[in-house]
Structures are given as structure tokens and as C-alpha cells.
Amino acid sequence: MKGYESMSIDISSLVQKAFLSRRKALSPKVAHAYHEDFKRADRLMIVLILIHWGIASTINAVQYGTYNLGFIGGAFLTIFAMIPSMIMPGSVLSRSMIGAAFMGFSALFIQQQMGLIEMHFHIFLALALLVRYKDPIPLLTGTVVIITHHIVFNHYQQTGVEILGVPLRAFESFNGSSLHTGVNIVVLHINFIILEALSLS
Numbered sequence: 001m002k003g004y005e006s007m008s009i010d011i012s013s014l015v016q017k018a019f020l021s022r023r024k025a026l027s028p029k030v031a032h033a034y035h036e037d038f039k040r041a042d043r044l045m046i047v048l049i050l051i052h053w054g055i056a057s058t059i060n061a062v063q064y065g066t067y068n069l070g071f072i073g074g075a076f077l078t079i080f081a082m083i084p085s086m087i088m089p090g091s092v093l094s095r096s097m098i099g100a101a102f103m104g105f106s107a108l109f110i111q112q113q114m115g116l117i118e119m120h121f122h123i124f125l126a127l128a129l130l131v132r133y134k135d136p137i138p139l140l141t142g143t144v145v146i147i148t149h150h151i152v153f154n155h156y157q158q159t160g161v162e163i164l165g166v167p168l169r170a171f172e173s174f175n176g177s178s179l180h181t182g183v184n185i186v187v188l189h190i191n192f193i194i195l196e197a198l199s200l201s
Contacts, residue, residue: 038090041133045098046085048129052105053078056112066112069166077104092137099138102126103146107153115157115169117180120189127196136201143197147190154186 056070081101084094106126110119123146130138153170158181161168171180 035090038095038133038135042085042089042094042098044132045102045129046082049078049081049098049101049105052102056105056108060109060112064112064114070108070112073108074105077101077108080104095133095135095138096141099130099140099142100145102130102138103142103149106146107149111153111169114167115171115173117172123193124196127193127200131200136197139197139201143193146193150186150189150193154181154183157181 053071053074056074057067058070061067061070078101081098084091084097088094103123103126106120106123109122110116113119127139127142130142150170153168156168157170157173167173171185173180
């Protein structure tokens with residue numbers, strides 16, 4: 001029993017430490033320092049998102065000629081992230097939407113490469129970049145977004161959904177084989193994404 005009690009206390013302590021910036025007991029000086037750091041992180045993330053947009057519009061579009069998808073999709077995600085960072089810099093909303101935008105780029109990169117499994121590595125890279133905030137909120141938002149993407153796009157892929165003649169992809173398709181799609185593959189990916197987000201939080 002003592003082991004379980006100490007475990008619950010440790011988990012509670014970890015949660016409190018993870019959300020340290022949200023504690024009501026923070027002094028105004030410390031709260032202000034957190035807010036200023038969040039604003040600096042916002043500016044850095046917007047620069048990184050602009051770089052992502054450039055990659056989506058050029059390098060990542062070469063293989064399948066997905067230049068329009070990269071440019072237009074990347075523009076939407078960039079604007080999506082920039083608006084809150086300009087209107088409410090350093091806010092929870094800004095961090096959340098930037099976290100969502102990074103995972104949106106993961107989904108965009110995956111689609112541009114028709115589900116290429118190596119493109120899924122970007123998810124782990126992007127989640128690691130969000131650690132700069134020293135706050136779990138953008139990690140949690142991004143995790144929800146990319147999990148939703150995997151579930152929805154796996155369904156689209158299995159049911160053969162296309163947009164403008166382009167098949168929607170969550171995973172690679174080898175000669176029409178469905179061995180690399182399905183609930184079991186989605187659950188496997190989701191487990192790793194959740195473990196990554198928890199470890200970074």
C-alpha cells in the first residue's frame with residue numbers, strides 16, 4: 001500500500017511541476033517572467049513554422065509534385081499560428097495553436113509524401129521543438145491534433161477517399177496492400193506519440 005501511495009504522490013508532484021507556470025501561488029514577478037519567456041518562445045516558433053512552410057512549398061513537394069498543397073496548406077497553417085501569436089503573444093491560446101500548427105505540418109508532410117513512414121518521424125521532432133515552451137499545453141494540443149489525424153486519415157485511406165483525384169494517406173500503401181494501415185497500426189503509432197508527449201512533459 002505504501003508503494004501505491006508514494007506512486008500517487010509522485011504522479012501528483014510531476015503534474016504540478018509540469019504545469020508550474022499555471023500555479024495561482026506564483027508571485028507577479030515570476031508570472032511576468034514566465035509570460036515574457038512564452039512570448040520569446042512564440043517568436044522562435046513562428047520562425048520555425050515559416051521554415052516549415054518553405055520546406056513544404058519546395059523540397060518536400062518535389063517527389064510527387066505537391067507544390068500547391070505545400071504552399072496553400074502551409075500558408076493556412078502559418079497564418080493559423082501567426083494570428084494568435086500577434087494578437088495574444090505568450091498566451092495559452094497562442095501556445096495551443098502553435099502546437100496544433102506544428103502537428104498540422106506533420107500531417108501535411110505525410111500527405112505530400114503519400115504516407116511515407118519516414119515522414120512520421122517529423123512528429124517526434126516537432127514535439128521535441130515544443131519543449132522550448134517549458135509548458136505541456138502545446139504538447140497536449142499537438143498530441144490531440146496528430147492522434148485525430150491518424151484516426152481520420154487512416155479511415156479515409158481504407159475507404160479510398162480522394163480530393164481532386166489525390167488519395168488521402170496516413171500511411172504508405174505498397175501495391176494496394178492494406179497491411180500497413182488499420183486500427184492496429186493506428187493504435188501502435190498513437191501509443192508512441194503519447195509516450196513521447198508524456199516523456200517531454
